[in-house]
Each structure stands twice: as C-alpha cells, then as structure tokens.
Amino acid sequence: MIYLDNSATTQPRPEVLESFMKVSSQFFGNPSSIHGLGMEAERLLRRAREQAADLLNVEPHEVVFTSGGTEGNNMAIKGIALEHQTRGRHIITSKVEHPSVLEACQSLERLGFEVSYLDVNGAGIIDINQLKANVREDTILVTIMHVNNEIGSIQPIKQIGAILREYPKVFFHVDYVQGFGKEPLSIKDAQIDLCTISGHKIHGLKGTGLLYVKNGIRLFALANGGGQERRLRSGTENLAGIVSLVKAMRLIQEAQKKGRDQLMERQEKLLRHLKENPAVVVNTPDQHRAPHIVNFSVPGLKPEVVIHALEEQGIMISTKSACSSKSADESAVLAACGKEPGISAAGLRVSMSYDTTTADIATFCEQLDAVITNLQQIMR
Numbered sequence: 001m002i003y004l005d006n007s008a009t010t011q012p013r014p015e016v017l018e019s020f021m022k023v024s025s026q027f028f029g030n031p032s033s034i035h036g037l038g039m040e041a042e043r044l045l046r047r048a049r050e051q052a053a054d055l056l057n058v059e060p061h062e063v064v065f066t067s068g069g070t071e072g073n074n075m076a077i078k079g080i081a082l083e084h085q086t087r088g089r090h091i092i093t094s095k096v097e098h099p100s101v102l103e104a105c106q107s108l109e110r111l112g113f114e115v116s117y118l119d120v121n122g123a124g125i126i127d128i129n130q131l132k133a134n135v136r137e138d139t140i141l142v143t144i145m146h147v148n149n150e151i152g153s154i155q156p157i158k159q160i161g162a163i164l165r166e167y168p169k170v171f172f173h174v175d176y177v178q179g180f181g182k183e184p185l186s187i188k189d190a191q192i193d194l195c196t197i198s199g200h201k202i203h204g205l206k207g208t209g210l211l212y213v214k215n216g217i218r219l220f221a222l223a224n225g226g227g228q229e230r231r232l233r234s235g236t237e238n239l240a241g242i243v244s245l246v247k248a249m250r251l252i253q254e255a256q257k258k259g260r261d262q263l264m265e266r267q268e269k270l271l272r273h274l275k276e277n278p279a280v281v282v283n284t285p286d287q288h289r290a291p292h293i294v295n296f297s298v299p300g301l302k303p304e305v306v307i308h309a310l311e312e313q314g315i316m317i318s319t320k321s322a323c324s325s326k327s328a329d330e331s332a333v334l335a336a337c338g339k340e341p342g343i344s345a346a347g348l349r350v351s352m353s354y355d356t357t358t359a360d361i362a363t364f365c366e367q368l369d370a371v372i373t374n375l376q377q378i379m380r
C-alpha cells in the first residue's frame with residue numbers, strides 16, 4: 001500500500017504506541033489521587049507538560065492538553081468569545097478555515113456574535129490590508145490557520161501577529177494542526193495568543209492534542225468539573241495519550257530536521273509531473289506552500305472515481321474535506337481561491353509524510369497517468 005492521505009491522519013509510530021501501552025499499564029493512577037500511584041501519574045503529567053512546552057519554546061503552564069484539533073479550536077474560539085464578550089462581539093477569520101473553526105464561528109453567530117470571513121487570493125492567502133480594514137473597536141479575536149489542510153497554502157502568521165500588536169485587546173488564535181512538524185512557526189515570535197496542535201496528524205494517537213494558551217489569558221471553560229488543565233478542561237487526564245503525544249511531537253520535530261528537504265524535493269517532483277499532464281490542473285500554490293500537501297484537479301473526472309481507481313492499485317489519496325463545502329461536491333477552499341466549479345468540484349489531495357519515498361511518488365505518478373488515460377477512454 002502507498003498511503004498518501006497523511007493530512008487526514010497518520011500511522012502512529014511504534015514508539016508512540018509503546019509509550020501509550022507503558023503508561024496505560026504501569027502508570028494508570030489518577031493524577032489527582034494523593035497516594036503513590038496518583039503522585040507518580042502526577043509527576044509524569046508534569047514532566048510531559050514541561051517537555052511539550054520545551055518543544056514549543058513556551059512555558060509549561062501555557063500548555064493545555066486536549067483531545068485534538070477540533071477541541072482545541074473550539075476551546076480557543078468559544079472560550080475567548082464567551083469570556084470576553086462584554087468587551088466586544090466581533091471575530092475575524094478566513095473563508096478557508098477548517099470546519100472546526102468555521103462552524104465554531106457560525107455557532108457563535110447564532111448567539112449574536114458577528115464574524116467577518118476574509119477572502120483569499122488564487123493561492124489561498126488572505127489579504128493583510130483586508131484584515132486591517134476589518135479590525136474594529138469591538139473585535140475580540142482573529143483566528144487564522146497556518147497551513148491549509150486542502151491545498152497546503154501558508155498564511156502570513158508572523159505578519160498578522162505583528163499587525164495585531166497594534167490592537168492589544170484583540171486575541172490571536174492559530175490553527176497549527178497541519179503545520180506542526182512540517183512548517184516551522186515560532187509561537188512567541190509570531191505573537192500568537194492561542195495555538196492548536198493535534199496528535200494524530202503527527203503520527204500520534206487520535207484523541208490527543210494540545211492548545212497553547214498564553215500566560216494570563218482567560219477562557220470560558222467549556223467542560224466544568226474537577227478543574228483539571230487550569231480549570232479549562234475538567235475531566236481525568238488521558239495521561240497515556242498525553243505522554244504519547246509528547247513522544248510524537250519530539251519524533252516529528254526530529255524527522256522535520258532530517259527530512260524536510262527531501263520532502264520538498266518529492267513535492268517538487270510530483271508537482272513537475274502533474275504540470276506536464278495537460279489533463280491536470282494544479283491547485284497547490286507555487287509559493288508559500290507546506291512541503292507535504294499537493295492538490296490538483298482532473299476536470300471532467302469525478303474525484304471519487306479517480307480515488308477508487310487508484311485504490312485498486314493500492315494507492316490511497318483523498319478529495320476535499322467533505323464537510324467544508326456549500327454545495328455537495330464543491331470544495332469551499334478551492335471556490336474561495338476563485339477556481340471555477342469544474343475545478344473546485346474535482347479537487348484531489350495527495351498528502352505525504354516523512355516516510356513517503358521517491359519510489360512511492362514515482363509509482364503514484366505512473367498509476368495516476370494510467371488511471372486518467374483509462375477513465376478518459378471509457379468516457380469517450
């Protein structure tokens with residue numbers, strides 16, 4: 001099998017599974033218990049938090065462990081909105097965010113908040129001037145993703161952070177789910193207030209993740225109870241998941257250091273091949289793109305048909321996020337980039353990991369060409 005759907009999820013690393021098993025079996029105490037087993041669990045939790053903070057270059061108390069990207073995004077957006085609504089009820093986001101951001105914003109609109117959805121250009125990038133023009137006296141939050149999950153475009157996070165410095169009352173949240181481990185971003189340098197990371201996108205386990213919450217920022221807690229995680233997320237901690245997440249974070253950062261150049265080379269190779277095929281339209285931008293995602297369309301061919309034909313050859317790729325589009329078959333992200341319906345309804349995504357080899361890409365290219373030729377012949 002050639003697995004090229006790593007933006008949907010990744011295969012957990014054996015070391016991650018080992019950590020999970022070890023902590024689950026040997027350190028199963030509740031960190032809130034005051035006996036030895038509980039205290040041992042509490043020590044492990046503290047160490048995991050310190051290590052996660054170290055990897056992100058932030059303070060341990062700024063790390064809130066969550067169940068993943070969706071929870072982190074909701075915790076940040078609704079948490080800021082509900083806690084700070086007396087100061088303002090306006091939020092700024094973009095049209096190409098993940099559904100966990102867009103739908104969190106839409107649910108706040110139903111509560112009376114106002115949301116501005118920024119446009120993007122053909123490369124999927126927001127316009128900084130439009131952002132500036134939209135900041136108002138009652139704006140409390142700007143939430144913009146780092147790497148886009150469908151086309152891999154990278155938003156100018158550092159530039160946004162610098163602009164928002166002029167508006168000290170506006171919080172800045174970044175969905176870093178697709179970028180972490182692939183595209184460097186300094187939380188502190190970019191002056192980010194809240195930042196979401198998910199475990200299963202980095203060869204960790206599903207149901208793990210973290211939200212960075214800058215020191216001193218108050219959030220409305222969505223889950224109340226025992227007061228765990230700075231009272232922001234009550235519930236007995238998933239210690240085994242947390243320890244395994246930190247392991248996955250460390251491993252992906254090591255892989256990034258060693259393998260990012262090769263990943264970029266593989267992406268270049270793939271893009272070159274796709275551009276040579278006249279039946280293919282490449283949707284991933286030429287610049288400001290992450291190294292692991294390539295999005296393209298074969299106008300006239302239904303993406304599902306291409307996906308299943310490739311699957312018969314043992315290759316797994318994907319189409320747009322099913323839940324992020326207005327019409328049943330159009331990608332909202334590609335539509336926002338100004339692609340015509342024939343292209344935006346035909347988007348296909350290849351997403352690599354550091355384990356993807358040059359041979360995998362060569363096989364994919366060969367098989368894709370064959371699939372396109374075959375399907376075009378059938379349609380004639």
Ligand SMILES: Cc1ncc(COP(=O)(O)O)c(C=O)c1O
Binds near residue numbers: 067071199209
């Ligand atoms: C950019 C982005 N944000 C958030 C999420 C949600 O993450 P999770 O699956 O961990 O809830 C995803 C998952 O596809 C994503 O790609």
